[in-house]
Amino acid sequence: MRLRESYWYVVYLLPLTFLALFYFYPLLAILDISLRPDGWLDLSAFLRLLSTDYYVGAFLFTLYQAALSTALTLFLALPCAYVFSRFRFAGKSLLLSLATLPFVLPTVVVALAFMSLIGRRGLLNDLLMTLFSLDYSPVQLERTLAIIIIVHVFYNFAIALRIMTSYWSAQGIAAEEAARVLGADEWSLWRDIRLPLIQPALLSAGALVFMFTFTSFGVVLILGGIRFATLEVQIYYQAISLFNLPMAAALSLLQIVAMFALMTAYTHLQRGLQSAIGSGKAVARPVNSLRERSLVWGVVIFIFVLLFAPLLALVARSALSNGALDISNYLALAESSRGSLLFIAPIESVANSLRFALISTGMALIIGLIASFMIAGRGRLARFLDPLLMLPLATSAVTLGFGFIVALDEPPLNLRASWLIIPISHTLVAFPFVVRSVLPSLRAIPPSVREAAQVLGARPFDLLRTIDLPLVSRGIAVGTTFAFTVSMGEFGASLFVAQRESVTIPVVIYRLIGDPGLASYRQALAMSVILLLVCALGFTMIERLRVAGVGEF
Amino acid sequence: MLQLKDLSHAYDEAISLRKVNLTVAKDEILCLLGPSGCGKTTLLRIVAGLISDYAGDVLLDGRDLRRLAAHERGFGLMFQDFALFPHMSVSDNIAYGLRRQRMAPTDIGARVELMLDQVGLRGYGERDIGTLSGGEQQRVALARSLAPEPSLLMLDEPLGSLDALLRDKLALELREIINRAGLRALYVTHDHREAYAIADRIAVMDKGTIRQLDRPINLYRHPIDENVARFLGFSNIFQFGDNRFTRELRQKFLPDAADSDAFLIHPDGIALDDEGEPTAIARRGRIASSVFRGEYSEVSIRMPQEGLTLRCKSREGLPTVGRSVTVSVKGEAIRRLH
Numbered sequence: 055m056r057l058r059e060s061y062w063y064v065v066y067l068l069p070l071t072f073l074a075l076f077y078f079y080p081l082l083a084i085l086d087i088s089l090r091p092d093g094w095l096d097l098s099a100f101l102r103l104l105s106t107d108y109y110v111g112a113f114l115f116t117l118y119q120a121a122l123s124t125a126l127t128l129f130l131a132l133p134c135a136y137v138f139s140r141f142r143f144a145g146k147s148l149l150l151s152l153a154t155l156p157f158v159l160p161t162v163v164v165a166l167a168f169m170s171l172i173g174r175r176g177l178l179n180d181l182l183m184t185l186f187s188l189d190y191s192p193v194q195l196e197r198t199l200a201i202i203i204i205v206h207v208f209y210n211f212a213i214a215l216r217i218m219t220s221y222w223s224a225q226g227i228a229a230e231e232a233a234r235v236l237g238a239d240e241w242s243l244w245r246d247i248r249l250p251l252i253q254p255a256l257l258s259a260g261a262l263v264f265m266f267t268f269t270s271f272g273v274v275l276i277l278g279g280i281r282f283a284t285l286e287v288q289i290y291y292q293a294i295s296l297f298n299l300p301m302a303a304a305l306s307l308l309q310i311v312a313m314f315a316l317m318t319a320y321t322h323l324q325r326g327l328q329s330a331i332g333s334g335k336a337v338a339r340p341v342n343s344l345r346e347r348s349l350v351w352g353v354v355i356f357i358f359v360l361l362f363a364p365l366l367a368l369v370a371r372s373a374l375s376n377g378a379l380d381i382s383n384y385l386a387l388a389e390s391s392r393g394s395l396l397f398i399a400p401i402e403s404v405a406n407s408l409r410f411a412l413i414s415t416g417m418a419l420i421i422g423l424i425a426s427f428m429i430a431g432r433g434r435l436a437r438f439l440d441p442l443l444m445l446p447l448a449t450s451a452v453t454l455g456f457g458f459i460v461a462l463d464e465p466p467l468n469l470r471a472s473w474l475i476i477p478i479s480h481t482l483v484a485f486p487f488v489v490r491s492v493l494p495s496l497r498a499i500p501p502s503v504r505e506a507a508q509v510l511g512a513r514p515f516d517l518l519r520t521i522d523l524p525l526v527s528r529g530i531a532v533g534t535t536f537a538f539t540v541s542m543g544e545f546g547a548s549l550f551v552a553q554r555e556s557v558t559i560p561v562v563i564y565r566l567i568g569d570p571g572l573a574s575y576r577q578a579l580a581m582s583v584i585l586l587l588v589c590a591l592g593f594t595m596i597e598r599l600r601v602a603g604v605g606e607f
Numbered sequence: 608m609l610q611l612k613d614l615s616h617a618y619d620e621a622i623s624l625r626k627v628n629l630t631v632a633k634d635e636i637l638c639l640l641g642p643s644g645c646g647k648t649t650l651l652r653i654v655a656g657l658i659s660d661y662a663g664d665v666l667l668d669g670r671d672l673r674r675l676a677a678h679e680r681g682f683g684l685m686f687q688d689f690a691l692f693p694h695m696s697v698s699d700n701i702a703y704g705l706r707r708q709r710m711a712p713t714d715i716g717a718r719v720e721l722m723l724d725q726v727g728l729r730g731y732g733e734r735d736i737g738t739l740s741g742g743e744q745q746r747v748a749l750a751r752s753l754a755p756e757p758s759l760l761m762l763d764e765p766l767g768s769l770d771a772l773l774r775d776k777l778a779l780e781l782r783e784i785i786n787r788a789g790l791r792a793l794y795v796t797h798d799h800r801e802a803y804a805i806a807d808r809i810a811v812m813d814k815g816t817i818r819q820l821d822r823p824i825n826l827y828r829h830p831i832d833e834n835v836a837r838f839l840g841f842s843n844i845f846q847f848g849d850n851r852f853t854r855e856l857r858q859k860f861l862p863d864a865a866d867s868d869a870f871l872i873h874p875d876g877i878a879l880d881d882e883g884e885p886t887a888i889a890r891r892g893r894i895a896s897s898v899f900r901g902e903y904s905e906v907s908i909r910m911p912q913e914g915l916t917l918r919c920k921s922r923e924g925l926p927t928v929g930r931s932v933t934v935s936v937k938g939e940a941i942r943r944l945h
Contacts, residue, residue: 502690505657508677509684510755511707516678520703524694 069425069443069485075467076482077446080457081310087460088303099300103308109288109301113308116284119199119274120267123206127214127263128256130207130356135218136248137353140227141346142338145354150219151597153212153357158536158593160543161272162563163582164364168205168277169196170579171367197279205277206267208360213266214259221255227337254323261320268316269309269450272545272560276567285309286452290549293456303460306453317448321441365586372579383580386573398555400577403562404584410473410558411541414480418537421481422488423530427522429489430496447486454482455550473556479547484537491533495526532599539592542585559585608632609654609759609791614663616649623649625815626663631759636785636792638802641812642838647795650812651761654793655684667758678707683757687764689748691736697723697747698732704755722750725784742773749781753788760785760792766801778804799839803827811835828873832945836871842918843872844944852913855888860938869944876940877919879906879932887935892917894932899925908934 088099103109138150156164172178172195179191186192195201233247271286278284283291285305293302341347372383387401429440446454458479463470469478499522507521523530545560552561559581566578609631616624623646631637639647652658654665656677665672672680683704692700698719705715723729726746731739739747745765752760765781766774782805785792796802802809803823810820819831830836833844847857848866856872857864864870878887895909895916903920910917917934926932 500688500690502686502688503692505655505677506684506686506690506751507692507703508657509655509680509682510704510751511678511681512703513678513707516707521692 065424066428069421069428072421072481073443073446076458076462076478077449077454079467080454080461081449083461084303084306084310084453084457087299088307091300091303096300099304103301103304109305112283112285112288112305115282116268116286119202119206119282119284120264120270122199123203123210123267123270124260124263126203127207127210128260131211131214131218131259132252132256134353134357135215135222135252137349138215138219139222140338141350142340143350143354146338149354149357150216153215153361154597155361155590155593156209156212158539158543158589158596160560160585160589161270161545162276162560162567163368163543163586163589164205164208165273165276166563166567166578166582167364167368167586168201168208170371171364172201172204175575177367177370196277197281199278199282201277202270202274202282205273206263206270208364209273210263210266211357211360213262217259217262218252218255222252223337225251258320258323261316261323265313265316265320265448269313269452271450271452272564276564285312286450286546289452289456293459294550299460302456306456309450309453313448313450368579368586369583372576372583383576386577387580398557400562400566400581403557403559403581406556407542407559407585410477410480410556411538413477414484414541415534415537417477417481418485418488418541419530419534422485422533422537423492425485426489426492426496426526429493443489444486446482451479451483451544451546452550454479455547458547458551471553473553475551476548476556476558477541479551480541480544483544483547484540487536487540488530488533491536492526492529495529496522499525528599532596535592535595535599539589539596542588542592608666608668609793610664610666610669611650611654612664612666614650614653614661614665616646616653616658616661618649623815624653624661627815627817629810629817629820631791631793633791634786634789635807636782636794636805638794638796638806638809639812640796640799640802640806640809640838642797645812646815647812648763651684651763651793651795654759655682655761656680681755681758683752683755683760685748685752685760685762685765687767689744689768691744691747691751693736695736696732697728697734697736697739700736700747701751701754703751708755718754722754725753725787726750727780741769742777745769745777749784753784753790756788758791760788760790762792762794764796765794766798767796774798774801775804781805811838813838829942830871830944833869836942836944841871841873843874843877844869845872845915846870850913850915852888852890852910852915856936856941859888860941861943864943871942871944872917872936873940873942874919876937877917878935878937879908879919879921879923879926884937887937889933889935892932892934894926894928894930897921897926897928908932910934 089095089097091099138146170176172193174191174194174196176193179193182188182192183190195204229251230243230247233243238246268284269286270284271290274282274284275287275290278287280287280291285308289302289305289309292298292305341350373379373381375382388399425439425443429436429443458475459470462468462475469475504517504521507517512520542558543560544558545564548558548561549564552558557565563578563581563585566574566581569575611627611629614624614627614629615622627646627650629637629650639650641647649658653661654672656672656675656679659673692703695703701719701722702715705718710718719732720729723732726749728743728746728750731743731747736744736747749765752762762781766777769777778801794802794805796805806823808820808822809826810817811826812818813834818835819826821829826835826839830839830841836844845853846866847853847861847864847868847870853870856870861870890910890913892908892910895907897907898905903922904925905918906921906926907916907918917936919934
């Protein structure tokens with residue numbers, strides 16, 4: 055038995071080797087280049103980082119925009135969560151699940167969608183200009199902090215809504231009813247009961263949203279420009295535009311440290327959340343007054359507008375011209391425009407993206423599945439591995455991409471010129487999603503069920519084939535779809551590692567936006583719609599499977 | 608013959624089994640009876656091959672099982688939570704062990720039908736596990752562990768999660784089915800009534816050791832020590848030196864016992880309102896409490912002069928609290944405890 059078990063350890067080495075080569079090695083390379091740019095210890099990049107107002111400003115701005123986005127997200131999600139947890143109404147669960155659509159949408163698509171809605175050439179401006187016969191665009195949000203914050207709310211609203219709704223629902227209304235009987239009015243209920251009780255969920259959701267917005271890259275890069283550069287965007291500029299690798303590395307290091315601190319804080323807060331959830335019975339009741347009805351309608355309309363207005367604007371902008379259907383933007387995708395930074399026709403990137411997504415999904419699935427089995431096991435090893443294997447989730451894609459180009463461009467591992475570097479980077483980003491989707495169902499298998507199979511004569515391989523895999527098949531399907539959509543939409547790392555001929559859809563969209571001229575912009579719109587459809591399809595599959603309650607996301 | 612020799616085991620620091628020796632004969636149902644944490648489930652899991660870090664030996668017909676993994680032993684194990692495979696039908700659950708033996712599909716089908724018949728679930732084959740009641744699940748679990756004709760059947764509190772009514776009914780059926788299959792069985796339970804009903808022999812366990820091993824009737828008549836007696840539900844446990852009454856009992860029935868010796872007054876040897884045999888010792892007392900249990904009433908009698916309360920059963924309806932009664936204790940009711 056001992057001997058046969060040792061086979062498994064060989065398999066177990068696969069995720070660890072992958073992580074060592076493509077996560078820790080690039081991270082060490084970043085560390086090396088920031089501390090020893092010329093082969094000896096040289097802290098000048100750090101000193102410059104800490105003493106230059108410009109960089110300190112970038113760091114402070116990163117914190118500032120994240121705090122602002124978090125505050126606004128929580129502020130908007132709180133009343134909606136209240137309505138969701140207290141009232142029963144038609145389409146509630148559908149709406150709650152639709153609201154998570156942004157989670158799988160690539161940043162480039164969302165950035166373009168908001169440009170189509172409230173940008174300089176957006177629908178809203180068109181509408182206002184026609185209505186009031188203006189000859190200028192009244193809404194000037196492009197390249198402002200406001201539009202960045204709005205998009206961040208779009209992305210994170212559902213996360214906050216879900217966390218707070220489930221927490222409030224689980225808590226029940228016993229305390230509230232007790233307070234009411236003791237004479238509390240609506241105002242004191244909020245101040246003394248509801249807000250204090252929701253606080254753990256508020257903190258946990260806040261930490262998560264802060265973490266996501268702290269590492270926001272695509273949105274800020276496209277909508278903000280250099281004026282509103284976060285750390286992520288600075289790393290990109292320093293590395294790609296200025297080729298100041300030591301400074302980019304120093305910024306990456308700062309980013310890594312900040313993220314680990316945030317991740318630790320979040321894990322801590324989340325643990326408190328889990329232990330605090332009581333077993334309250336379902337508290338939702340039908341609406342029974344005009345006031346409640348209008349409250350519910352208000353929330354439903356708000357979520358619909360927030361979710362679908364930008365996406366519909368994107369589709370409309372790409373396929374309508376003067377009110378009529380016009381697919382010329384799509385046809386133009388087959389042409390490689392002259393003077394463009396692109397070396398291929400935009401449509402060719404679809405083939406690239408699909409190919410990379412399939413390969414990454416395969417790799418993420420293998421590594422993620424093995425990792426899940428390792429973590430689900432008992433003992434010290436598993437407890438140590440769980441956070442270790444989740445580290446890539448806490449590292450920004452830009453840092454990973456930057457690490458790749460500084461680490462994997464020379465022997466022993468020279469992948470810089472190989473297209474393989476793209477699926478590898480996507481695997482790194484995607485496999486934690488597989489783990490998080492598979493692990494809950496794997497952990498839910500009672501030990502006695504596996505033991506029963508063993509006693510009935512199941513060898514380790516039979517156990518895997520007849521018990522484990524069938525029981526986690528839904529989780530695997532969810533993880534697969536997640537990995538695929540994540541890979542399709544991955545932007546930050548791809549921007550660093552994608553080469554001329556191997557560019558992916560999001561990179562092409564970004565290049566097209568950067569190109570001068572309306573034609574490129576329209577091509578970008580059409581490409582975005584294609585990507586949107588792929589991701590929406592993935593999302594539908596995930597949600598179908600999740601009806602059975604699989605996964606942690 | 609299944610033999611356990613000096614079997615010991617510890618979870619980290621906590622010792623769960625201390626040098627247990629036990630033999631299970633062919634065609635015998637042996638119950639491991641004890642409170643939770645006494646080591647009975649650990650013992651079962653060692654025999655099943657699910658725990659391998661034990662000291663001592665597990666021998667089956669003289670063969671050491673240590674190097675044999677759980678799936679190579681060919682034993683049957685029925686779990687307390689049944690551990691049915693939720694993603695398979697009733698038939699597939701029962702066929703699971705047979706498929707692992709690479710039995711031919713037609714033979715598997717026939718065997719599954721036979722097992723369904725035996726446990727009274729004919730026609731349930733295609734049902735989903737989720738649609739079964741607790742009792743039906745229990746039967747499927749039994750059929751699943753019996754189907755591969757194990758050389759040893761182990762049952763871990765198989766009736767534990769069922770309600771009392773179902774438990775009594777299924778305990779009898781279980782014994783019948785196991786006997787019909789001509790199996791050697793190890794049956795773990797914490798319920799002495801269940802053990803009495805099912806076992807050929809009972810091993811009472813406590814703190815990782817076997818305190819007493821005997822046939823149910825002997826166990827009931829002669830519990831060996833205070834712990835075993837209390838675990839089997841006996842009260843009326845005293846020391847001979849406690850008071851005048853206990854000293855008188857000693858004088859008459861066990862003159863060589865010491866003051867500090869504990870003893871049990873077995874309820875079968877106590878009679879109410881009956882002078883009994885001339886050899887019995889009779890006393891006056893008052894009914895202190897009286898609880899109706901159906902076929903009998905549980906009565907406690909306070910004897911103020913002796914400073915002692917006796918518990919016994921009355922089959923004469925429900926005695927009135929406060930009524931004065933005569934209690935007589937027969938000589939064979941006195942059981943010295945070690």
